[in-house]
Amino acid sequence: MNIKNVNGKNVAYLEGEINAQTGAQVKAEINKLLDKGNVVILSFKSVVYMNSSGLREIIDLFKTASKNKKEVSLCDMNSDIREMFSFTGLDKVFKIYDTEAAAIG
Amino acid sequence: MGELQYEIKNGVFKVHINPDNDLSDISEVCNIVEKHSEVVLIGIDLYKCSYIQSKFLAGLIAVKKLAMSRKIDIELLNVCDQIAQVLQSTNLQKLFVIKDDFASYPLDTLFEGFLDTEKADTVSEYLAANYDEKIQNKLIEIIEKGNPLLVEYALLTMGKAQDHQNIEIYRKALNSNEANVKSAAILVLGWIGDTHSKEQLYSYLAAKEIGVFEAVAASIALLSDDTDSEKLAKYLHDKDERIRLVAIYALSLINDEKAFEYLSNAINEEKDETVRVQLAKKIALFKDERAGKILLGLLDDASIQIREAAASGLSRRGSGEFTSTLVEKIGDRDNWVGFFAAKSLAGIDDEKIIKKIESYYDKVEQNVKLAVIEVLGKCKGVDPSFLLSKLDDANEDIRKEALNSLNLMNSTVALTVAMKLYNTDESWLVRYKAVDIILEQKPVGYDSLLRGRLKDETNKYILEHIIGEIGE
Structure with missing residues (x-):
């Protein structure tokens, strides 16, 4: 996972498969980022596969961030990944942007 | 004052x-x-x-x-x-x-926004983002009063705010007679990971009330362990196709080995085309190597929708080990097989394979020619000369698609060509695409270039497109 600072916001570029194992790694790294800053944007552009275990890790990350008044937003999802969020109603929970530029604002 | x-x-x-x-x-x-x-x-x-x-x-x-x-x-x-x-x-x-x-807004007025269908979601988002004890207490008060629409949004807001403290309120709302309240409670319990409620959720699954069924299946998928695929799989054989579709979504989200087995078996047994299309799409979401083989086989399916879903799935996964088979299929005697095989080859970066794809162009029907042009725009390291040669084709669709692919492949070359075609091509479809590219890149003097031909332009779509961007 690459991380870039764009206009003062950290953008984390997730890659490949998000499952229980990789999702937990993502969660740990993003939590470290949120210790130093208030906002992290997760880019799903290079995510090919994701399952419910991976999704649970992303929810868990959001839960910790919300508790600490930090912001995690998501962007650049392909239609299949986006559908997972809408099927579970999680598109109402997360701030999801079509593009990285829109997420950065 | x-x-x-x-x-x-x-x-x-x-x-x-x-x-x-x-x-x-x-x-x-x-x-x-x-x-x-x-x-x-x-x-x-x-x-x-x-x-x-x-x-x-x-x-x-x-x-x-x-x-x-x-x-x-x-x-x-x-x-x-x-x-x-x-x-x-x-x-x-x-x-x-x-x-x-x-x-x-004063807090009390804000909650009235739950009754406004246009504002309810944004009010809920605002409250979740600013969640505190005052908002929490007010939401609990709304739930206790029992207006179903307000209760639904109150529950969803508490779920969005990840309020785990009030889990008993969500569990209690599962017993509501109102489908919207029940569905909201089910979703929230899924979001906050309440595995204790899973067995109760299964009882609603058995009731098969479609409005609630989708929320239940989604939450079970979110709360799933290695026993849930088997329990959900029986709904792949339900007589109601909507139930079967929801089961497919849930199994693809669980995405474990068992779920793959159930879905790959179902595609052989399922008769309904809409459901089969979803099965093809969802099988493509599994990393399992057998998924590629299944999709390759579906390229020969009798249904055009299923062939399209299979091609799209292969393209998404990357054609990988099936690349040479797919390239050969471009020349298939069924031109729709050729069409979808070509479309599935997006992302190729091997020069030899790209040349091979190009070599089929003169031997195939027009729909396959268009697919070849389209896929070349999505391949990497392509020599633009092949696409440039198609800009003189007698067929306007071919010229338009070639210009589009050229733009995806090399936007600098495409801009030069677009500036010329805007002034010379007799087809409005091609000129419209050229205007698109010019407006996208806005080179120096682009407005003068576009304005220069306005008086001669007769197509209303092009006129609207240009005037909408640069004015009269």
Whole structure:
């Protein structure tokens, strides 16, 4: 996972498969980022596969961030990944942007 | 004249207009902005205003002019219907971004937004983002009162705020007779990971009430362990195709080995085309190597929709080990097989394979030719000469698609070509695409170039496209 600072916001570029194992790694790294800053944007552009275990890790990350008044937003999802969020109603929970530029604002 | 209430925070200058503010007050806005170079956004909050005088409109225009000269964004906040009508009748609404800002609302008024279908989601998002004890208590009070629409949004808001403390409230709402309340509670229990409620959720699954079924299946998928695929799989054989579709979604989300087995078996047994298309799409979401083989086989399916879903799935996964088979299929005697095989090869970066794809062009039907041109725009490291040669084709669809692919492959070359074709191509489809590319890249002098031909342009879509961007 690459991380870039764009206009003062950290953008984390997730890659490949998000499952229980990789999702937990993502969660740990993003939590470290949120210790130093208030906002992290997760880019799903290079995510090919994701399952419910991976999704649970992303929810868990959001839960910790919300508790600490930090912001995690998501962007650049392909239609299949986006559908997972809408099927579970999680598109109402997360701030999801079509593009990285829109997420950065 | 009234006192001007405002605050400046993080570059945002927000002014709260009162009914007794007059032109001199709005002029004061300009003076304040002039003194604060850090301001990047002006928000004019009209929450307390139910009308505005024409003099006030003149003041707004002055603020807008200042904002434009300083390159500051400007928003009108909480504009009531009556003021919106005034802005519309004077054509001023185009000058401003108009939006709601719930920070100005008293809490009690804000909850009424749950009853407004256009505002309910944004009110809920705002409350979740600003969740505190006061909001929490008010939401609990709403739930206790029992208006189903308000209860639904109260539950969803608490779930969005990840309020785990009130889990018993969500569990209790599972017993509601109202489907919308029950569904909201089910989703929230899924979001907060309440595995204890899973068995109760299965009882609602058995009831197969479609409005609730989808929420139940989604939450079970979120709460799943290695026993849930088997329990959900039996719904792949339900007589109601909507239930079968929801089961497919849930199994693809669980995405374990068992779920793959059930879905790959179902595609051989399923008769309904819509359901089979979903099965093909969802099988593509499994990393399992056997998924590629199944999709390859589906390229020969009798249904065009299924062949398209299979091609799209293969393209998404990367054609990988099936690349040579797929390239050969471009020349298949069934031109739709060729069409979808070509489309599935997006992302190839091997020069030899790209040349092989190009070599089929002269031997295939027009739909396959278009697919070959389309896929070349999505391959990497392609020599543009093949696509350039198609810009003289007699067929306008071929020329348009070649220009589109050229733009995806090499935008600099595409711009040069687009600037020429805008002036010379007899097809409006090609000229429209050329205008698209010019407007996308906006090279120096692009407006003069586009304006230069306006008087000769007869196609209304192109005229609207250009005028909409650069004006008359």
